[in-house]
Amino acid sequence: MFNLLHNFNPDPLLFSIGFLKIYWYGFFIVLAFFIAFFIIIFLAKKYNIDKKIIIDLVFYLFIFGIIGARIYDIFLEWRYYLNNPIDVFKIWEGGLAIHGAILAGIIVVIVFIKKYRVIGQKEIRNNFFRIVSIIVPALALGQAIGRWGNYFNQELFGLPTSGFWGIFINPINRPIDYYSYSYFHPTFFYESLACFIIFIVLMVYHLVIIRKNKISFKNDFIIVSLYFILYSILRFSLEFIRIDFAPIFLGLRWPQIMSLVLILVFIILYVKLYLYKNRKNNI
Numbered sequence: 001m002f003n004l005l006h007n008f009n010p011d012p013l014l015f016s017i018g019f020l021k022i023y024w025y026g027f028f029i030v031l032a033f034f035i036a037f038f039i040i041i042f043l044a045k046k047y048n049i050d051k052k053i054i055i056d057l058v059f060y061l062f063i064f065g066i067i068g069a070r071i072y073d074i075f076l077e078w079r080y081y082l083n084n085p086i087d088v089f090k091i092w093e094g095g096l097a098i099h100g101a102i103l104a105g106i107i108v109v110i111v112f113i114k115k116y117r118v119i120g121q122k123e124i125r126n127n128f129f130r131i132v133s134i135i136v137p138a139l140a141l142g143q144a145i146g147r148w149g150n151y152f153n154q155e156l157f158g159l160p161t162s163g164f165w166g167i168f169i170n171p172i173n174r175p176i177d178y179y180s181y182s183y184f185h186p187t188f189f190y191e192s193l194a195c196f197i198i199f200i201v202l203m204v205y206h207l208v209i210i211r212k213n214k215i216s217f218k219n220d221f222i223i224v225s226l227y228f229i230l231y232s233i234l235r236f237s238l239e240f241i242r243i244d245f246a247p248i249f250l251g252l253r254w255p256q257i258m259s260l261v262l263i264l265v266f267i268i269l270y271v272k273l274y275l276y277k278n279r280k281n282n283i
Helices: 002-007 024-046 051-076 078-083 085-089 098-115 124-152 187-211 217-238 254-282
Strands: 013-017 020-023
Touching: 013 024, 020 024, 024 051, 024 124, 024 187, 051 078, 051 098, 078 085, 098 124, 124 187, 124 217, 187 217, 217 254
Parallel strands: none
Antiparallel strands: 013 020
């Protein structure tokens, strides 16, 4: 695998037929969506959630997830897009930020469960965490697949490396400060592999609680927390070696700030839920 990546020079174009051009980036995004879709449907069936409702939800998640990811990327690199406004629409060239997709997805789920009583529970929070708990394994697997699109676009790579696992980056895609280097850390692969492991962890947790009939709000919350905390730790760590542009705040790259915020949010939520449970038990 690493020898292949080390010696291979990827082309972003998968194939073309006349004026129609299909790019690897788009191919992996679509592949990730369909595989994630089947994972969500599989888990929804295990939890006896109406398939038709989930199909509608996934449709909106995909549409607004792409929009949110693009808007977030534009926000981070607004100077570039201000000077190159037509590039706003060139999503096949990359520029989909996962944090933007997550934020958009959260909004979609909240709006959706207010419109439909998805699993028949009274409390919105229960519906929210149950739905998100079946989405996050699919999201992790989708990220694992989608990151390969970044490889073919030769983007989101890391610092130069002399290791045999380094990937060749064409001079035109190298930052000016690293122009004299040829091989770089395949951060896309690190993230892809780690996201696949997160997917396995979340799926195993789901299947165990389903088999043991321990379906509960607590386990829903744990699954959601596991995804956000594990991915945030992963992303925070990888940002130390990534060299693509990112705004800097308090000495940290912006995705690191977002990762810390997500970790803090779920720690606070856990404490609040723990205190709420203890207070309820003492009444």
